[in-house]
Amino acid sequence: MAERKDDERAAEPGKPVPWGLLVLSWLVPGLGHLVLGKRTRAIVFAAVILAAFVTGILLDGELTLPQGGSPFSWLKAFASAGSGIAFVLARLAGLGHGDPTAVGFAFGDTFLYTAGLMNWLVVLDVSDIARGVKE
16 A cells, blocks of 8 residues: 555745745636636635625625724725725726615625635735645
């Protein structure tokens, strides 16, 4: 019986983080996985993140920017900006200002924050795959 290796692709402690790949992964959800040859993951992640983002916009959610004197606005802005180029394009198009009187405003915010935070997790996943920590 052949001996089984616990981790054939063990992480290399000194291996540099591919920053350019991480930036691409953040800008366009799924692009990092596509570059790494993980086509199915790329498609699924892009579809889920963009669907959550569009749903948040359609429900009158707000793409939050940091505001002085409000520490939680920085956390909300970090979550919102996680959507990458979708965040930038929506702001340039005048979308995502939010309407607090809209019925779906709170749900829209939640969808937008969730889309951004999911994309940050996808960026971390790309980093792990590129460094050989996981497949």
